[in-house]
Amino acid sequence: MLNRGPSARRAIPSLDRLLRLDAIGSLVSRYGRPLVTEAARAEITALRAALSRSNAHDSSHFDEALFVRACAARLAQETRPSLRPVFNLTGTVLHTNLGRALMPQEAADAVARAMTRPVNLEFDLGGGDRGERDRHIERWLTKLTGAEAALVVNNNAAAVYLALNTLAPRKEVPVSRGELIEIGGAFRIPDIMARAGCRLREIGTTNRTHLRDYASAISPRTAALMKVHTSNYAIQGFTAAVAEPDLAALAHKHGLPFIVDLGSGMLVDLEEYGLPHEPTPRDALEAGADVVTFSGDKLLGGPQAGLIAGRAELIERMRRNPMKRALRVDKMTLAALEAVLKLYSDPQRLRNSLPTLRSLTRPLPDIESQARRLLPAVQAALGDAADTAIVELKSQIGSGSLPVDLIASCGIAVSVPGKRRSAAAAEIAAAFRALPVPVIGRVREGTFIMDLRCLEHEQEFVEQLKHLDLEAKGVNSE
Secondary structure, three states: OEEOOOOHHHHOOOHHHHHOOHHHHHHHHHHOHHHHHHHHHHHHHHHHHHHHHOOOOOOOEEOHHHHHHHHHHHHHHHHOOOOOOOEEOOOEEEOHHHOOOOOOHHHHHHHHHHHHOOOOOOEOOOOOOEOOOOHHHHHHHHHHHOOOEEEEEOOHHHHHHHHHHHHOOOOEEEEEHHHOOEEHHHEEHHHHHHHOOOEEEEEOOOOEOOHHHHHHHOOOOEOOEEEEOOOOOOOOOOOEOOOHHHHHHHHHHOOOOEEEEEEOOOOOOHHHHOOOOOOOHHHHHHOOOOEEEEEOOOOOOOOOOEEEEEOHHHHHHHHHOOHHHHHOOOHHHHHHHHHHHHHOOOHHHHHHHOHHHHHHOOOHHHHHHHHHHHHHHHHHHHHHHOEEEEEEEEEEEEOOOOOOOEEEEEEEEEEOOOOOHHHHHHHHHHHHHOOOOOEEOEEEOOEEEEEOOOOOOHHHHHHHHHHOOOHHHOOOOO
């Protein structure tokens, strides 16, 4: 940008003069004057600092073209979206850190319409007066679950909170010790219950809880019985749990509502698609639950949301709770959720139309064929820097959804033999993350592994491999 010399600092033009350059004007047209001014000022400051550190005595000359390119690079970096698409090759289909469920095109189209046009969010088109936003999805939820009524909040933790805050303020709710789960981000059922204003009454033991434990815990202070589905872990061995119909009968005998928190939740029987069974809201309601809560963005394959379905009288009480407004969802979430719920009305087409189910049920031979197609391209991009091989893998449904149930999969393993094996695997992983569309795999035992179960945009993946820069990440360094 500038040859360093005694007069080098004086050779740097003023900011005002630089902003009048035609090339800078093009940047202003693209990014706006405030951002360009900020970038130009930062480049001048960096240049002066570099000159102060230099002892060179060359003749001075300011390179305007180089300065403009530096500003353009800085602006491109600073304005790049923080929320970026990535390739999820981790082997976890519903990856919490990568956004969980992907939306079907129908949901994306519905969100675009809701974002760009006025909509009847809280307007009754029939009566011409104020409406209720939950009604847009309630008819689909009641149809698909068999519930009398339903509502939606911003996630399942909020759903549990609203149910307990409405039905059990300042009272006790017995819960088995084996069901006191912790979900992502260290949010725990006991903490949510405390914030909801009710008191947790722990019963049974970690591995065994009986009906008599619930019965002995019921007192005038009891507001409800609750069962929490342990969707993110499993207790095996010498265990005992109370069936939902028995708990429902006990609760109703004492005039108490029975709440079931399903966590993940699913609206169809996954066994019909060759996947492990997961209880559905309809199962819980038919077993006697008065209220069931579940997520919209996990197995259900929709946007982040907490869904509550059950008896109309109880749902209406929750709807009138002042906290409902604090927990409500916006029009984009409702639009996406309605579009996803509609897909469930046709189970025959659901497998192909819902991305989550499509990834979970993808045939192993298809993944193996894809691995054979991609292996030469990956090896060519790596050159002699690493070895590649096709490997058999086990995909995970989700870290918080059926985490112990694995699905046969296939992928590509990349490794560098030798003493630096572990360090090299981390460097290779970093190089793949630095691609225009970052590739997120996993490092295991000194090997970088890309599980291909969720790879749908194959051509885009291949085309960007030419940008793989192993040198920048130190892979080829000794």
